[in-house]
Amino acid sequence: MAPAGEAVLEVRDLVKHFPLTQGIVLQRQIGAVKAVDGVSLDLHKGETLGVVGESGCGKSTLAKLLMVLERPTAGQVKFNGEDIYSLKGKAFKAMRRNIQIVFQDPYSSLNPRMTVGDIVGEPFDIHPEVAPRRDRRRKVQELLEVVGLSPEHINRYPHQFSGGQRQRIGIARGLALRPDVIICDEPVSALDVSVQAQVINLFENLQSEFNLSYIFIAHDLSIVRHISDRVAVMYLGKIVEIGDESQIYGAPSHPYTQALLSAVPIPDPTQRDRKTQIVLQGDVPSPANPPSGCRFRTRCWKAQDICATEEPLLTIRPGISHPSACHFAEQAQIVETHDAEEFGLNQPVPTPDDDDLVEPGTLP
Template sequence: MSLHKTLEVKNLKKHFKMGKGKSLKAVDGVSFDLYKGETLGLVGESGCGKSTTGRTIMNLYEKTSGEVLFEGKSVHERTPKEQFLLKRQMQMIFQDPYASLNPRSTVAEIILEPMEIHDLFTSNKERMERVYELLEEVGLNRDHANRYPHEFSGGQRQRIGIARALALDPEIIIADEPISALDVSVQAQVVNLLERLQEEKGLTYLFIAHDLSMVQHISDRIGVMYLGHLVELTSSDQLYDTPLHPYTQALLSAIPIPDPDIEDEREQVIIEGEIPSPIDPPSGCVFRTRCPFAMDVCSEKAPAWQEAAEGHQVACHLYDDKVVDPSERKKEERANESDYSLIP
């Protein structure tokens, strides 16, 4: 992974007007960087704003405020011509592989369309050769080119969506829950395909999902979202080994482990209550109404986005003015487990 920042998201907000002076705060101040060649996973419960974040970055939704910079230049403040050219560098894979494909178009027409719009290649013959190449790259073949989307399985349709996203040879692909609508047996195939394409083409991914085990497999770093806010961001290994935010701890403790001995012994963090409305979020920390460690300060002010450990950022008052050493934290956890084992 390169240390070159290809995408910078700074305090991005997307609020939807609801009438009567109210607005739904789908994304409310999200900041992160995306480095060339990496996969950044973005996870959270349904409705947390992760898909809206991806669509706003792509300028499919007009931002409310904040900045998105691609190669140092604003994504949203470009001229129409610059916006048009930017689409060749940033593409998106959508969640539903059937709804995102035109049922009246053949596979060839679906993949050809972006190349025709951007006037790539000098002849239709060259474009069709590129279509056949793309189909083979995603595990299909030229015989599939003249078929329609309804003739394919869900996994095959998602491969067609990936081929379309690759048609313009982009640098960044925003994958919006690309496997959530697929059978479990097919999900791993699609993820392996994305990893292979990344290695071959040097692609950069923003991988949006709610399947934490799959995100760990594909991601270099992971950001956790809750109610429109980014609450934690660190490397994939560090997030799973030493999650800092109580919400992250609860999400990870809910992942089933296919070993009854480990499953029975591990401590689960239980979140009670319902997710608050993004139209009227809680004051201070938006997670405080469900947090088992909530303090008075949590209702008074929002927690600062801070580096609580090296390369490990979190927004939580538990870590105010405190630097966490992950190795010491693990020792402390093991000591606590030993103490509990002595209780009759």
Template sequence: MSIEERPAGAGPSGASANGAPPLIEVRNLVKHFPITRGIVFQKQIGAVKAVDDISFEVRRGETLGIVGETGCGKSTTAKLLVRLLDPTSGQIVFDGQDVGAANKDELKALHREMQMVFQDPYSSLNPRKTVGSIISEPFAIHGLLKESGERRKRVQELMDRVGLNPEHFNRYPHEFSGGQRQRIGVARAIALEPKLLVADEPVSALDVSIQAQVLNLLRGLQREMGLTLIFIAHDLSVVRHMCDRVAVMYLGKVVEVAPSDELYSFPRHPYTGALLSAVPVARPHGGRRRDRQLLTGDVPSPANPPRACRFHTRCPKAQEVCSQEEPLLELKSGHDLAACHFPLTEAEVRLRLPTGLSGTAASTNAHGTGQIADQSSSSSST
């Protein structure tokens, strides 16, 4: 499958090398959804801590992946970034401008710069509008290309660019397949030539064969338009294919941020280790036996998360201190930031991921090798 191919020239080092300020800086971002009781006189009795004090930055032109289980706050983060939700506290600085503090007009201007591709291609397109009017909506909202002939020409160019037949502009969304609908969503998102594209699980509703096409479309557009991409997913192999760096979230916290090659070969946070060891291996008998690290129990409720390290209730390495003191997101090795008192050691990673560690020490050049190649080499070496 072409998912395993990584087009060259999008390595993590390339993005981090230039000294330009990051496109987006997220500082101590918090989003709590209040839980209320009562009908007329509502009383807040608690809060779902969907996103709880996260900080990260996205460099210009890079692809940042955000992964995590359902309910860990990935989509909330995405919606906060484009301010579909108002943050409870914290800052999102986009290109020097605070997104959370922007007023109505500033926000409208900001929305020209950042766009979102949605998860569900079935509900993200208005069923009563033609594809043409859906894709030209950005122009209508921002009062661009006032002449309808001009607008239609641009719409057809966009449709052609994302791989749709430009003659279909008068069709309705339901006449298209899931993959085509997602292309319509992408065309709408790139219509204003934004700097940032936030893709919230853009392929999780699609067939596997279609996923690769849409992913390659996104990569191609990124290269052509110099887009910065925030890519949210729960499919780890998709993220590896797409992303320069990956942030792992658990219960509203970012637990690890690392360049994707480092993360996939040498995860430091036990949660990341568990996620990666749950990925099915293509050749279960060909590779070395591995001890899958299975997490027990459920994700705790975000309304009442565990104290200190949120993962300590399910962590195989948890000790006393993990429930007392919250670990900070710190540099553990290479470029790998992890929030853990007892990060995984090489031996532990080897047990969990027989395919990993092949190029840990010098992981900067590791992005040429795919997962399957890694596995065969490690199995032959043992």
């Protein structure tokens, strides 16, 4: 599934720690929130890489790092072979043109005091070399048409549009400079259900039209599955499993991925009693004080002593088709999938043997 194209973005050992300080004038560091803690991934040309995980897993910080809205504590990100954090001046500004972002909240992502024309035209003001002044109005109108808005709306203000339409305006702004990569940070989760599908379709159409690469960050696993070629699962600042869409959904091997997939309610009442649900106990630990060894061990039903002492690396393990960061990784089928047989899977989810950690059984 994954295009074998060249990598546009190469992320290597990216780390972002936010220092926790005490004191007002003489600040001293008392710890750090390890928001992103050693993330490596590649994004290929024309590909969609889904990033899933729960709140606090660091996916939004990852987006900010890739946009250089934050500087990393360590690690690098190469765009077309060049480290984006070492670029300066003109080269840095030129790089900005190639990576753009679409935000989650369509209400806060547009300046309420600017017209749609000014919002979508802003990229041209900042990068005047892209479009001569006299062409700008026409270009903005073209962009509005591309994202499915009427070009006549150019003089309207954001509050005159619905959430879905505002998201389209945000997408038009992101497209203006013809970027290679668009980071989509939960781009549909604030939209009404009946509007989400429209925006997802738009993302897919734009991708084939402009040969875009997407990093698609979301917590809705079914949407990520629909749009992504490959998927990375994050937990507490680390990628715990990464692979093709069919590998992650069809044969997840990390207990966290399995729990995540099993927790997604299936919109089909006849599946109610048939599916096995792994109900995880407790909450995600604080990223300021993550557990030693494997970060998932405090909620994991497979955890052994080794999990507390030795951190499992994200690597291909015996019997598993894709990289997984678990000492006891085991492929299993969690949700109904067309690829199940491909992986020779028919065994059910491993029955949790420790009742203290996992609530066995299904929802009533």
